[in-house]
Amino acid sequence: MNPKFSQLIVVLLAASLAPSFAGLTPEQTGQLPPPATHSVNFNKEIKPILEARCISCHGRGKSKGSFRMDTRETMLEGGDSGPAIVLGKSAESYLIELVMGFDPDTVMPQKGTKLTREQVAVLRGWIDQGAPWDAGVSFGKLEPINLLARRPELPPGTDQKANPVDRFLDAYFAAQKIKWPKPVVDRVFARRVYLDVIGLLPPPEELQRFVADRSQDKRAQLVRRLLADQDNYTLHWMTFWNDMLRNDYSGTGYIDGGRRQITQWLYTALENNLPYDRFVAELINPTPEAEGFTKGIVWRGVVNASQTPQMQAAQNISQIFMGVNLKCASCHDSFINDWTLADAYGLAGIYSDEPLEMVHCDKPTGTYAPLRFIYPQLGDINPQAARAERLEQLAKLITHRQDGRLTRTFVNRLWEKFFGRGLIEPVDEMENPAWNVDLLDWLAEDFADQGYDAKKLIERLLTSRAYQLPAVPAEEQTHDDFVFRGPLVRRMSAEQFRDAIGELTGIWYAKPAPRIIHADGATNRFATVRAALVPADELQVALGRPNREQVITVRASAATTLQALELTNGTELANLLQHGAEKILATRNGDSSRVLAETLYQKALGRKPTAAEVRASEAILGQPAQKAGVEDLMWALAMLPEFQLIY
């Protein structure tokens, strides 16, 4: 549609709905509270009223009834029903009529309590005194933060050769009066880094070799070695991306073609460590292999306008790559942030072949939003261009070097994964301030400088001293007065737990669900079938593997009773332990119960059992070791916080 024409419709529609100013009757005028006679202070008396009661609909980018209170000028301009105030004449000002609420249909504010008589008196006094407005005060749309790329100076830190993360934290710790704690021992570091990079426990032999290694940079070497373990790295990070991109081997929509997997594309991208800018561009402007992401999930039947495939694409792109929640704005101007219905439709429309009529809370509005990305600061979309071209423009704009939101969002997600809490929280609200702005900005820039190489970013984070600090006990809630002291204690994901059980018992899944062609042309070349390669079973579901109907960026990590029931008497785990015990007993070559206990402790916890633990284990194993004893020892080990937590 011609943009001018659509604007005209907006105006006509709005005008027909707008309250009209009839003027007050003499009787109503008599009911007005007398205007305040003192000299009204805008900042102290007026601004708070506007902020609390008016701005959420008439400021910060919102303009109900085409009326904006952003500045004195827009306020004087008025809206669809004419001027809001007549300078010097409060009794003739429409604003006063509305806040008095003589007509309940047009009372302002429309929701909540009416303004008090005292507030109206102050507003009258202010209008009568010429509505003075302090310079610099604006209720216009705020400039977004964390948007453009920014390169802060790298501080000297105490050690010029130190990891840049630590050079930023030197200053931070100094300001917080925190002394750098001593890094964790090798064994704890290795367990942490294995789980974080490839999602597996360190095999005892590798762990021993690492502990015995005398080289200075052995920790950095280990990180690099794990990052180079292509298959296991890929399988671990599949879970992270499957959660976000809603990719799975089963789920709603597949039943009648309303959904498509992107498994092969994703596997290949991770296996090849596809640079993140290209990774994102290929998802936004996809080849058929990656199309499933923006096609969304479609159930048979009629879908609510706020959940059309185009709108799903808009919501998911904003959330995953830009840390912006457009969900509310897909239905109406958001009450929780500054995004508007037009912002959501402007982005969704890019994916639509036909112009998308805006639908406000299930009611078609007859209007169309101009096609644009949610941050026009990053560039324009040509509304005349064909869909394919628009997608290309969108992909370019989001992955442009100056888009510092893309990089910050990703850096922050990784930081949250490794440290248990983001530099910005929640991780999907990237318009919140970071607790260390320079650190985030520098890492984001560095990530782009390094060619958007996710592995280099991971290496940067995991070789920092900050990552090697002792784990800090987590609290149920994160508080605004959060102080960073080290990585928080985390819990294994469902997949990590199941894979760890695989390592302990030697029992893995039977066969992978997808057919994966590897970079070298081999098909399904997997040493073991790990949890990420199969649809969720009851054990994985109980441990929090989500059904991927919604974008999941952070899983709930609290243990629940239903989980514990599954672990205590569920069939899946019981079968694994039984088969595992059989296998272990069949291959142990007459080892004593003591040796068996030591082996299982090494596999599960990466350490030798203490004398007391050996005694207890020998008692439960029996002499010679019985199958039931092996099962019960493995069960008890797997239930220990020392096993299930990442510390």
Added chain:
Amino acid sequence: MKIFAPQSRRDFLKTASAATLSALAAGFPRAICADEVEKINASADTVIVLWMGGGMAHTETFDPKRYTPFSKGMAPDSFLSTFPSIDTAVDHIKFSQGLEKTGQVMDRGTLIRTYTAGDLGFILHSRHQYQWHTGYAPPQTVAAPHIGAIIARTLGPLNPAVPAFINIGQRFDVGEGEELKAFTTAGFLGSEYGPFNIPFPDQAAETVRPPGGMTPGRFEDRNRFYKRLLAASPIGEAGSDYQKDSLLRSLDNAHRLLSSPAAKAFDLALEPIESIRKYVPGYEPGQRFDAKQDRFGAKYEEQMVGRFGLGCLLARRLAEVGARFIEVSTEYIPFLNWDTHENGHTRVAAMKQQIDSPLSQLVLDLEARGLLNRTLIVLASEFSRDAMIEGKPDKRIKDQVEVPDRVEDSKHYGMHRHFTDAGCVLLFGGGMKRGYLHGLTAEERPCKTLRDRVIIEDLHASLFHALGISPKLAYEIEKRPFYVTRDGEGKVIPELFG
């Protein structure tokens, strides 16, 4: 996450930023009790939903119309009911033949005949079931919780040793199973409030017993051994960490549940044989009802009678020990059970046989134990069926079933299309009226709602109200309120309450 009272958007904004930011970051629920939610005197503590998944035709069950026997060559629009109607214990309420036992307890219940399903377009049963069970049409931008999870979250367990949300009789490896999973969940409320699934009620005891073959003695030994290792572990019981504490607490809860006397309620072998036979006529000791889906198997009907019957019996036993929310499903499987795309008459006769004994016996047993007053039984289906109309008379949608010009074969004798303009919901106990009929439908096709239409929001509002929960209650997710009835707009139907 927190609970908050219905309040204006502006008030909400004031509190939203500070209070919720931190709560959300952790991604784990925290309840803040709302003072402003209206106080409601609950008339029920427990809910049992009997789910007739697949579309239960109203004119063939609880809202019979003019009966026309089968005759070769009859016009497809010539029949409204394929069964004669029968009297019930209430003079002005008639049922369809085959529901005699239920008819005899109708004086204890309330019958809604005008449940109207949403307009969701071309029918996919699971979408309507999703809407029935969550109050919202899928898909949603956040994972909508099942009403069982909402109730579990809001009221908690009635007996801490019994899971608050128990789901009986539905498998998830059947057609549309993924769609069923999408609403059989606590969604954003968190898995603590999710369903405890028992697809085969005759295996219920195994769900609360030590795993495969483990004796109770070994089970206790294993737990004691675990405690020893825990005490010895450097990351054992000492020190406070939220992750560790929640892990240890959950394991303790599970152990308590498994060793609680209430766990005996799951064991149907403890029920006298005569009592089981009232739910499953002809039941033989040790008989199992766990055959895989086999729509052509000779024993299919017998299996389903057994499963639903035992499911209802299990529900009664669980209600006795303090379950909070139980759902028992006749099981939704595409083209089976209530999903009658052909042979409607025969299929519905079998379905009525499946439900009549257990449904009526459940009412009688709960009454005899003095539990009916505080237990609300709700029998419902996602929509109804008609021989001719797909959707609503004024909102027809694409047909899924061919109707021949003349009915030559009895397989075309029945209600095979999906009708959404009227349907039956049967309520017993929990403060509902006794012997009450709500709503009126047309006597001739279209047998649509004429008076007192009931929509899902209002039905849910009434169920919640019985439990003392406001329909305006909301939970917060991603800083927005998610109401337990859509947009907080569910309206209690006062006529239903005694």
